[in-house]
Amino acid sequence: MKRILTAIVLIAIVVSLVLLGKLWMITLLAGAIAVLAALEYRTISAAMKSPVPMWWTIGAIALFFLAVFLRPQDTITAVVFSTLVLFAWNALATGVDRVLGETASGVLLLVYIAYPLTLLPQIWSLENGTALLLFLFLCVWCGDIAALYVGKNFGKRKLAPTLSPNKTWEGAIASVVAAVGFGMALIALGNWLSTNGSGYTRLHTSAPWWEYVLLAILLNIAAQFGDLLESALKRGAGVKDSGTLLPGHGGVLDRIDALLLAAPVLWFVWVVKEYFSLGSF
Incomplete structure (x- = not known):
């Protein structure tokens, strides 16, 4: 609780x-x-x-x-x-x-x-930055929840046993699926709000839907690697949790480890799109 x-x-x-x-x-x-x-x-x-x-x-x-x-x-x-x-x-x-x-x-x-x-x-x-930032959070948060639930109840194949023994391939796949599903739900909601006459454009996006599917997959994979990177730091130091500040979650670093890799990946994708004039998000 x-x-x-x-x-x-x-x-x-x-x-x-x-x-x-x-x-x-x-x-x-x-x-x-x-x-x-x-x-x-x-x-x-x-x-x-x-x-x-x-x-x-x-x-x-x-x-x-x-x-x-x-x-x-x-x-x-x-x-x-x-x-x-x-x-x-x-x-x-x-x-x-x-x-x-x-x-x-x-x-x-x-x-x-x-x-x-x-x-x-x-x-x-950025242009459409509100939607893009929420999209990033959803890909990280929902993926983490799905990985935890599916991995705990159905996981059998270990993903990285030396770094994080509780992570499984089943959980990792579920994480990607959840990121795509909830991420695309946000995109659909934003586009609906901006076109149904309400005039709410804070969640509006400009890129085609398939770009967001690929982005959600990429961000979620980066987030999972981010989680493993922090696990590597803690295991190397012999530390179980980074802290105890957040009840039921451990430390702050434990909660944002996935975001620490996913955010730079999103920024890099945006920079590449800008450099090659591939359009905005």
Whole structure:
């Protein structure tokens, strides 16, 4: 019951912000989630003897999000500056045998956690960005629920036993099917609302339906790999859950691990479409 109630509250908050919020609200929420997930990541990295200073973790993420929000053209400068600060700190304040490991751990924190979450407000700001962001969430959330239910009740063939013994091929396939089904339901709903006379266009999309089918499959596969990547981190560090902040769900990082790979994949697909003038979503 705790798991279900927590999920309902979180989904309600996120969907409400996507539909009714402003850019700064979505950026602030994404930044807060990034900080919470990064603090949990510090526990994992510390278990691997590569801790990241808390002051740097919070400061680097704040600088990253400020750059994305205020001066997107200087985002890479913010990342490089933060990395060099951490490098210098480790060289001066820690043993020389830990400089490379701790600096590399900090860089991975920015690339793995902060960067994907900075993409969420950017996706929201695109043409048809509201529908696209909700589409991304549905492909991740519904796929995760389907994989959990089908894998638990019908799964027999292990997907990646060394990384996540409970994941099965049956659950993985069900996850893809659910992502396509619920994703296309959102597209159909958005197009119906924009053409039935109600004038609601926030969920309108422009691309043909088959592009969304392919996108849903791609995003869901990326999400499943994202889940496995976090499992690899935790298993390598001997950590069961990234945290205990969310009742019934573990830590924040445990809940967003799939999104951390799916969001960059969506952004990359959009960049490719833009570069080759293949039309918008």
